[in-house]
Amino acid sequence: MPHRIRKLAPADLKDAALNYLGRYAASTARLRQVMTRRINRSARANELDPQPLMAELERVVAMLHRTGLLNDEAFAEGRARSLNRRGGSRRQIAAKLSAAGVAQATTAQALAGLEDELPDAEFTAALAYAKRRRLGAFRAVLDESPERRRKDLMAMARAGFALDLARRALAGEEDS
Template sequence: MTARGEADRPEARRPRAPDVSRAGLERAALGYLERFDSSVANLRRVLRERVRRARQRSADPIDTETPKREIETLLARYQESGLLNDRRFGSNLLSGLRRRGVSTRAARLKLLSKGVPEDLVSDLLSVEAEETSGDSEFEAALAYVKKRRLGHYRRATSSAEATAEGDWQEPGRLPPKKAGFGRAKHPEAARRDKDLAALARRGFSFDVARRALDTPRED
C-alpha cells in the first residue's frame, strides 16, 4: 500500500484524542485561565467537553468517570486558592457589560450563560443598584446612546441629507402624504422612534430609553 493510501485510511485521518489524564486536564485548565477568566461552571463545561472529545476520538474505549472526578478535584482546588472566584468573575463581567451599554435584562442572561449562579447574579445586580443609587440602567442606556451615536450624539445632518429627507421642513410647509398612510412623520420624529426601538431591542424600558435620549450631549 502506498503512503498516500495509508494516509487515506479512516484511522489515519482520525484527530488525536485530547489528553484527559490528571496532568492533561490541569494543563488544559491553566491554559484556558491564562487567556480567559471563568466561572466554576464554565470551566467545568470546557473540561467536560474535552473529555467528550477524547471519548469520541479515541480508537479504544476510555473511562470517562475518572476524568470527571479529576475535574471536580481541580475546580475545588482552584476555588480554594482563589484562581476561580464566581463573585469576582461575575462582578468584572457585569462592569464590562454596563460599559458597553448592556441592559439589566441582557446582562442577567449573559451572566447566567457564563455559568454564574442565579442567586449570585441577583446579588450582584442588587449591589450594583445600591452603589449607583439605582442609576445603573440609565448609565448603561446612555453608554449605548453614545456608542451608537443616537439622540443628541447623532452627527449633524448635512444639507444634502436634509434635501433627501424632503424640503418640506421649511417653515410654513406641510409634509407630503404617503399613499395609504396619511402624512409622513417629520424626519426628527422618525429618527427618535428608531432610536427608541433600538434601545427597546437592547432590553431598556421606554422611560429609561427616553431619558437617555433626552440627555444633553457632553462636549
C-alpha cells in the same frame, strides 16, 4: 496524516484548566463545559471511559475554588461592571450572566453591587448605549423625525431599557 487527539491523563486536567483560566475569565459552569468537551473528545478518540477524568475534573474544580482562582462572585461582578460600562441594561447583563452559567442569586448580588457602586448605573448604561450606537442626540446628523425617534426608542427597548430611561438617554441628558 490526520491529527491525532492526545490521550488526556488526570494530571493534565489541572494544567489545562489553569491554562484556560489564564486566558479567559470564566464561571465554574463555563470551565466545566469546556473541560468536559475536551475530556469527551479525548475519550472518544482514544476509546476510553471518560468517568475517571470526570471525577478528577470535579477535584480540580474544587481545588480551584479553594485557592480562589475560580470565583463566580468575582466573575459576575467584573462582567456586570464591564457590560454596564459598554451600555448593557440590567436585563441584558442578567441574561448574559445566566448564559455564562452564573447562578441567579450570584447575578442578583452582582447587580445590587453595581447599583451600590454607581447609584444611577442603569441610566449611565443607557447613555453609554445611545452614544455607542449613535442614537438620538448622539447621531452625527440630527434627525428628530417621529419615525427616527420611534426607531431609536425601539433599539433602546430591545437593549432592555425602560421607556422613560430611554427617552432621557436619547435626549442626551447628562445629569439625572
